[in-house]
Each structure stands twice: as C-alpha cells, then as structure tokens.
Amino acid sequence: MMHAKKPAGIFNRVSSADRVFDVVNIVIMTLITIVCVYPFYYCIVLSFNEGYDALNGGIYLWPRMFTLGNYKIIFQDGSMVGAFLITLIRTVLGTTLSLFLTSIMAFALIRRQLRLRRVYVTMGLITMYFSGGLIPLYLLIKELGMVDSFWVYIIPNLFSFYNTIIMMVFFREIPSTMIEASKIDGANEWQVYWRVVMPVSTAVIATICMYNAVYHWNAWFDGYIYISTPSLKTMALLLVEMINQGKAMEALRTSGNSLVLSGMSGPTENSVRLATMVVAVVPIMCVYPFCQKYFIQGIMLGAVKG
Amino acid sequence: MRSVRRRQRIRNKSSRVDQAILQCMALVGVAYMLLFYYAPMYGVVLAFKDYKFFKGILGSKWVGLANFIELYQDISMPMVLRNTICISLLKILICFPAPIIFAVLLSELQLPRYKRIIQTASYFPHFISWVIVSLMMTYLFTDDRSLTNTLFRQLGWRQESYNVLNNENAFYWVCVLSETWKEIGWNSIIFLAAISGIDRQIYEAATVDGASRLQKILYITLPNLVGAVAIVFMFNFAGLLSGGGGAFDQSYFLGNSINYERSIILSTYTLEVGISLGRFSYATAVGLMNSVVSMVLLLACNAASKKFLGRSLYIEGDY
Numbered sequence: 001m002m003h004a005k006k007p008a009g010i011f012n013r014v015s016s017a018d019r020v021f022d023v024v025n026i027v028i029m030t031l032i033t034i035v036c037v038y039p040f041y042y043c044i045v046l047s048f049n050e051g052y053d054a055l056n057g058g059i060y061l062w063p064r065m066f067t068l069g070n071y072k073i074i075f076q077d078g079s080m081v082g083a084f085l086i087t088l089i090r091t092v093l094g095t096t097l098s099l100f101l102t103s104i105m106a107f108a109l110i111r112r113q114l115r116l117r118r119v120y121v122t123m124g125l126i127t128m129y130f131s132g133g134l135i136p137l138y139l140l141i142k143e144l145g146m147v148d149s150f151w152v153y154i155i156p157n158l159f160s161f162y163n164t165i166i167m168m169v170f171f172r173e174i175p176s177t178m179i180e181a182s183k184i185d186g187a188n189e190w191q192v193y194w195r196v197v198m199p200v201s202t203a204v205i206a207t208i209c210m211y212n213a214v215y216h217w218n219a220w221f222d223g224y225i226y227i228s229t230p231s232l233k234t235m236a237l238l239l240v241e242m243i244n245q246g247k248a249m250e251a252l253r254t255s256g257n258s259l260v261l262s263g264m265s266g267p268t269e270n271s272v273r274l275a276t277m278v279v280a281v282v283p284i285m286c287v288y289p290f291c292q293k294y295f296i297q298g299i300m301l302g303a304v305k306g
Numbered sequence: 307m308r309s310v311r312r313r314q315r316i317r318n319k320s321s322r323v324d325q326a327i328l329q330c331m332a333l334v335g336v337a338y339m340l341l342f343y344y345a346p347m348y349g350v351v352l353a354f355k356d357y358k359f360f361k362g363i364l365g366s367k368w369v370g371l372a373n374f375i376e377l378y379q380d381i382s383m384p385m386v387l388r389n390t391i392c393i394s395l396l397k398i399l400i401c402f403p404a405p406i407i408f409a410v411l412l413s414e415l416q417l418p419r420y421k422r423i424i425q426t427a428s429y430f431p432h433f434i435s436w437v438i439v440s441l442m443m444t445y446l447f448t449d450d451r452s453l454t455n456t457l458f459r460q461l462g463w464r465q466e467s468y469n470v471l472n473n474e475n476a477f478y479w480v481c482v483l484s485e486t487w488k489e490i491g492w493n494s495i496i497f498l499a500a501i502s503g504i505d506r507q508i509y510e511a512a513t514v515d516g517a518s519r520l521q522k523i524l525y526i527t528l529p530n531l532v533g534a535v536a537i538v539f540m541f542n543f544a545g546l547l548s549g550g551g552g553a554f555d556q557s558y559f560l561g562n563s564i565n566y567e568r569s570i571i572l573s574t575y576t577l578e579v580g581i582s583l584g585r586f587s588y589a590t591a592v593g594l595m596n597s598v599v600s601m602v603l604l605l606a607c608n609a610a611s612k613k614f615l616g617r618s619l620y621i622e623g624d625y
C-alpha cells in the first residue's frame with residue numbers, strides 16, 4: 001500500500017541494531033505468510049493424493065501417489081456438479097441484482113433534489129443498527145413462500161445500507177460538473193446514472209461486487225435454514241452437511257486405533273471431501289488477488305466515513 | 307418573454323420527470339427495506355407473546371414478560387453468557403492487537419515486492435469460510451489421521467491421537483487462535499492505511515536526529531495509530547455479546563457434544579432453542595435481550611468516543 005521509498009542514502013547508514021530488526025522482521029513476516037497459506041496448500045496436496053495412501057500421513061509438500069481420482073469422483077457425481085452450478089448462479093445473479101439495487105438507491109440518495117431524501121437516509125441508517133432478528137425474518141420468508149425455493153438465496157440478500165453508503169461516498173467524489181454538463185445536454189436522471197455515473201465508478205462497483213460475491217459464494221446458513229430440496233443445495237451447504245456427518249461419526253468412533261493401512265487403494269471419504277473443499281476455494285483464490293486494490297479502497301471509504 | 311416562459315415550462319416538466327425517476331430509484335430500495343428490515347422488526351413482539359404457528363403472530367396470546375422471566379431462570383443461561391463473554395474478551399485481548407502489530411511490522415519492511423506478496427497471502431484466510439476452515443482443522447489437527455497426529459506418531463512423540471476439539475478446556479483458545487489466523491491480515495488493512503497516512507518527513511527528521519527503528523515505531527507510528535485503534539477497539543467491545551467476529555460459525559462448526567459446555571454461545575443457543583426446538587417466542591426474547599444489551603454497549607462506546615476522540619463511532623450527519 002505504501003510506495004514511498006526512503007532515500008538511498010539512509011540505507012547506507014543503517015546501524016547494526018536496525019539490521020537485526022530487519023532480519024527478525026523478515027523472518028516473522030515469512031513465518032506469518034507460510035502459516036496463512038500452508039494449511040490450504042496441504043489440503044490441495046492431499047486432494048491430489050491417493051486416498052488410502054494419504055491416511056498413512058507423512059505427506060507435506062507434494063503428493064506421494066499422484067491421482068486425479070478424487071476430482072473425477074466429484075465431477076461424475078451429479079449432486080456436486082449441481083451444487084457447483086447453483087452456487088455459481090447464486091453468486092452471479094445475487095451479485096448483479098444487488099449491485100443494481102444498491103447503485104440506483106445510492107445514486108438517488110446523493111441527488112439533492114430528491115424529495116424526502118433525509119427520510120430515506122434515516123430509514124436506511126436505522127436498518128444498520130436494529131434488526132428484528134432471526135425468528136421474525138424466518139417467519140416472514142415462510143409467509144412469502146420462499147422456503148425451499150432458489151430465490152431465498154437472492155432476495156433476502158439484495159440490499160444492505162452499508163454498501164449503499166460506500167457507494168454514496170464514492171459517487172459524491174464524481175465532479176459535479178460532469179453531471180451538470182450532461183443535464184444541460186438534456187439527459188434525464190436515469191441517463192445520468194447509467195451513462196455518466198456508473199461508467200466512471202468501476203472501482204466502487206468492483207468493491208461492492210467483490211464483497212457480495214464472496215458472501216454468496218461462502219454463504220451456507222440461509223440454505224441450511226430454508227432449503228431441503230437436494231438439487232437446490234449450494235456447495236457450502238454440502239460441506240456443512242459433511243461436517244455434521246463427520247461429527248456424528250466422531251461421536252460413535254472409539255479413538256486411539258491407528259492401524260496401518262496397506263494394500264488398499266482408491267479414493268476415501270476424506271480425500272473426496274478434500275477435493276470438494278479445494279473446488280470450493282479455488283475460484284475465490286483466483287479472483288481476490290486481482291481485486292485487492294479495490295477492496296482496500298472500499299475499506300478505507302468505509303473507515304473514513306464510518 | 308414568451309420563449310423564456312416556455313423554456314421555464316420545459317424545465318419544470320423535465321424536473322418533474324427527473325423527480326419521478328429519482329423517486330422510483332429510491333423507492334425500490336425503500337420498499338425493500340420496509341419489507342425485509344422493518345416488517346421483521348415488528349416481529350419482535352413475539353418476545354412478549356406465546357407464539358403458536360397456527361395462530362400466527364397477531365393471533366398468538368400476549369404473555370407479557372413471561373419469556374424474559376423464563377430467560378432469567380434458564381439454567382443454561384449462565385453457561386451460555388460465560389462462554390460468549392469469555393470468548394469476546396479473549397478475542398479483544400489477542401485478536402484485536404495482533405493486526406496492529408502485524409501492520410506496524412509490515413510497514414517497517416523495506417522490500418516493497420515482498421510486502422505485496424505478504425499482504426496478499428495474509429488476506430487469503432479471510433476469504434475462505436469457516437466451513438472450510440473447520441474442515442481444514444480436521445485434516446491438520448484433530449482427525450486421527452491428521453497432519454499433527456500422524457507426524458507425532460512417526461516421530462514417536464505421542465502414539466494415541468489427540469483431538470483438541472474434544473478437550474473442552476481448549477475450546478476458547480481454539481476460537482481465539484483460529485480467529486487471529488483468519489483475520490490478522492484483513493484487519494490490518496485499516497491500520498496500514500493509517501500508517502501510510504503519516505507524513506514520511508517526520509520519520510526522516512527522526513532518522514537525522516539519530517532515532518533507532520524501535521524508537522520511531524514507539525514515538526511516531528504508534529501514537530499516530532491511536533485514533534484507528536480506539537475506534538476498532540470500541541466496535542469490538544460493543545460486540546461483547548456476539549462472541550466476536552466469526553463466533554457463530556466457530557461455535558457451530560467447532561462445537562461438538564463433548565465440548566458443548568464451552569462452545570455454546572448466545573447466537574448458537576438462540577438457533578438451538580428457536581429453530582431446532584421450535585420455541586420461537588423464547589428465542590426472540592433471547593435475541594431481543596442480545597440486541598438491547600449490544601445497543602446499550604454501542605451507545606456507551608459512542609459516548610466515550612465522542613468524549614475522548616471527539617468523533618462519533620457510527621455514521622450520522624449529512625448523508
């Protein structure tokens with residue numbers, strides 16, 4: 001984040017204490033980096049290893065018996081592919097719709113000529129600090145007939161006032177001359193929003209989309225509460241079910257037995273689960289480094305005004 | 307003269323059209339908030355009723371404070387509150403300062419390329435969900451075949467496998483350490499931003515005056531972070547009854563029947579009595595108690611913030 005370089009002259013005059021500090025610092029930072037990344041790397045390695053062989057342990061850096069078998073099982077299993085698609089549709093649709101709703105609201109609220117503007121803003125601020133809680137929301141969604149329907153993923157998550165405020169802060173920074181010029185050219189407010197404001201707001205759009213997309217990709221609780229049809233389950237929800245199954249198994253199992261497995265091969269329950277995890281994480285892992293500068297900006301916008 | 311009036315009329319008409327467009331744009335969001343935020347707020351009356359599903363919210367009987375009396379007498383409540391508050395406080399003690407230290411150390415790093423790599427890597431855990439993190443912990447620490455258990459067996463340190471989640475005394479620490487791991491990078495962003503806002507000339511002047519690295523951190527960097535630190539601290543403190551960030555997922559995924567007495571917190575308890583046992587009214591009462599206490603804490607922190615920092619914690623004023 002900081003690109004300010006110290007003048008080269010200072011480097012030449014580093015005291016030995018400072019050099020020790022530098023070395024220690026680099027070591028600490030390297031350790032933190034490894035600790036952050038290694039657990040998932042370990043899971044990737046295991047997911048590419050033969051299932052029974054992996055149970056013997058001792059695999060740390062790369063697969064001992066490389067196989068794609070675990071992934072083959074996932075991609076041949078209709079429910080996994082289905083869950084992947086549901087998660088993908090949920091993420092894309094949820095992110096797009098909520099960007100639309102948030103941005104039109106934010107745009108309307110920065111226009112001073114909007115009547116009742118203050119009332120709307122106050123209403124929004126109140127939603128940030130009060131909520132009815134889980135049970136009333138559950139009853140409402142039941143009343144609306146969204147239980148066990150795909151829309152329960154999308155509609156209750158369409159709008160948050162916090163994101164609206166981030167957008168408003170950004171929209172305010174757009175030079176008003178740009179908007180005035182387009183008004184003089186005869187643009188109406190919709191055209192101002194669509195052709196002037198949105199095209200110059202890619203940074204904040206990316207921030208909001210990033211937040212929403214990560215939320216949707218990882219969300220499991222709504223599915224857990226509202227969804228029972230297997231074909232509507234998201235990937236996160238399938239993983240939750242795996243955890244719950246695992247807990248039930250753990251309660252039955254007597255611990256301490258560690259027989260050495262030999263002669264058996266093929267995928268195990270564990271190795272397939274690991275592969276599922278990797279499939280669930282890799283899309284995020286590939287996207288977030290590229291959005292880094294945007295979400296940092298978003299946090300700072302939130303922090304400055306929040 | 308006439309043309310002026312005509313132009314005026316056109317402008318009036320276009321401003322009316324604009325007003326209508328803007329109202330439409332705003333009212334979509336307002337209608338949404340009414341339905342999904344304000345309508346459930348009315349549902350809070352459930353806390354004062356004996357909810358029966360076939361009677362609906364309106365038809366159910368009023369019972370006054372019966373649900374709150376029940377809450378007061380609930381024998382699980384002391385345990386639930388103890389867990390929630392202990393986990394919150396431990397998180398304030400450990401998860402809260404960790405990103406500050408990380409940010410300071412990172413900002414002292416002289417290698418810009420490497421700094422970027424570290425930053426990116428440290429954000430990574432924030433983006434994976436607790437579902438995945440808890441599964442990863444199974445493969446790393448807890449399972450009979452996990453990394454640590456097989457490693458210790460091979461090294462001959464310990465033959466029987468050890469599952470940290472089956473040790474209820476360790477649960478708080480599992481929560482605190484995993485939370486620190488997950489959010490240290492992400493939560494450091496705000497502090498890094500504050501550090502990058504410090505005038506570099508101050509550091510250069512200090513260097514000329516012969517200040518060491520540590521002195522510069524102690525006397526320049528940290529004092530400049532006080533504002534950001536205080537604000538983040540107060541937000542953490544206001545969330546005392548939430549158990550800190552990620553607490554619900556931690557309690558839900560890492561909790562099991564063996565560590566139950568240490569892993570159950572207010573939010574998972576509400577879920578348990580509300581959804582699983584179907585005691586909607588009671589769960590709403592617990593939820594209401596939670597939000598009232600949180601609100602009071604937030605207001606108190608805000609008052610403190612106004613007094614000591616001269617700024618309000620939450621968003622108010624001209625939006």
